[in-house]
Amino acid sequence: MEPEKEEASRMETPQPTSNTAPAPNLTPGPSTEPSSEPAPDLPEIDLNFWEYRLVNKDKLLEKDYEPPLTELEGGQYFDSRAVDALKDFIAAARSEGLTVILRSTYRAYGTQEYLFNRKLAEKQQSGLPYEEAYAAASRIVAVPGTSEHQLGLACDIVDGYYEYLNESLADTELLIWMRENCAEYGFIVRYPEDKQEITGIMFEPWHFRYVGREAAAYIMENGLCLEEFIDLYKNQ
Ligand SMILES: [Zn+2]
Numbered sequence: 499m500e501p502e503k504e505e506a507s508r509m510e511t512p513q514p515t516s517n518t519a520p521a522p523n524l525t526p527g528p529s530t531e532p533s534s535e536p537a538p539d540l541p542e543i544d545l546n547f548w549e550y551r552l553v554n555k556d557k558l559l560e561k562d563y564e565p566p567l568t569e570l571e572g573g574q575y576f577d578s579r580a581v582d583a584l585k586d587f588i589a590a591a592r593s594e595g596l597t598v599i600l601r602s603t604y605r606a607y608g609t610q611e612y613l614f615n616r617k618l619a620e621k622q623q624s625g626l627p628y629e630e631a632y633a634a635a636s637r638i639v640a641v642p643g644t645s646e647h648q649l650g651l652a653c654d655i656v657d658g659y660y661e662y663l664n665e666s667l668a669d670t671e672l673l674i675w676m677r678e679n680c681a682e683y684g685f686i687v688r689y690p691e692d693k694q695e696i697t698g699i700m701f702e703p704w705h706f707r708y709v710g711r712e713a714a715a716y717i718m719e720n721g722l723c724l725e726e727f728i729d730l731y732k733n734q
Contacts, residue, residue: 538719541712545731548579549684549710551649552728555698558643561607565650575604577650580684580708584653587676587683587706596672601663601704602654605647614639646688651708665691668703680706681714686724693723 543550553559566578576584584603591598617639621631646652656663657672667673668691677687688707689699709717709724717727 538712538715540730541716543710543712545728548577549651549708550713550728551651552724553644553646553649554725555641555644559607559645559648561643563648564606565604567604567650570600570603572600574600574602575650576653577604577708580651583684583708587680587685588655590679590683591672591675594675596675597657598672599656599658600653601656602647603652604650605645607642607648610640610645610648611642614642646705646707652688653706654702654704655706656704663702663704665701665703668701673703676706677703681711681718684708684711684714686714686717688724690721690723692721693726696725697723 548565567575568578568581570576570581570584588598588600614635617635618631621634622628624631626634640647642648654663655672655676656667657670660667668677680686685706685708687703688705689697689702691701691703694700707724713727716722717724
């Protein structure tokens with residue numbers, strides 16, 4: 499989840515990108531075309547494994563949860579068990595001539611707490627009583643423990659400097675390519691446009707989550723969100 503600028507992206511018109519950023523490529527992605535590959539069967543996996551861990555408003559991470567971490571470019575960190583997959587994903591995009599910027603990857607509980615409390619204070623200062631301020635803040639910044647970034651398996655990827663992230667980024671050449679190819683590297687679009695009622699999170703075309711190649715292929719082929727995928731195993 500984008501930690502701090504989301505409110506502006508909702509309340510204002512989309513912000514212009516920097517002068518050097520390419521205009522969004524409005525060519526429809528190949529996702530609208532029928533796939534020649536047969537859809538994979540539901541993978542036989544153990545949902546207790548680390549890569550399937552669900553984090554949302556109902557499934558909180560412990561305050562002291564910290565994955566094994568490996569440093570990435572730009573002084574960022576990612577779960578050591580999935581860092582090679584992320585590096586391969588990024589390298590593949592760059593080999594296509596695309597500009598890839600890792601905007602946010604692992605975020606510690608304390609960092610999330612700082613971001614949330616800052617937003618909460620801002621809302622209270624604007625005159626809202628505590629409960630309303632809390633609710634307003636939680637729509638903008640993930641409540642500590644509910645952010646996938648604390649898992650170390652989520653990354654926000656963009657193609658240039660943006661003051662605010664918004665849905666229009668879904669049409670950039672980079673994110674079209676990444677959406678089409680993420681499953682091959684074990685990543686999914688975690689907060690799809692048509693699943694906002696289930697995820698509780700706005701459409702975030704820049705936010706990718708590692709779940710491994712098997713699960714990613716199934717999720718992306720069938721247009722699911724992670725909550726729906728996990729539910730499929732409960733019904734077995
Ligand atoms: Zn994110």
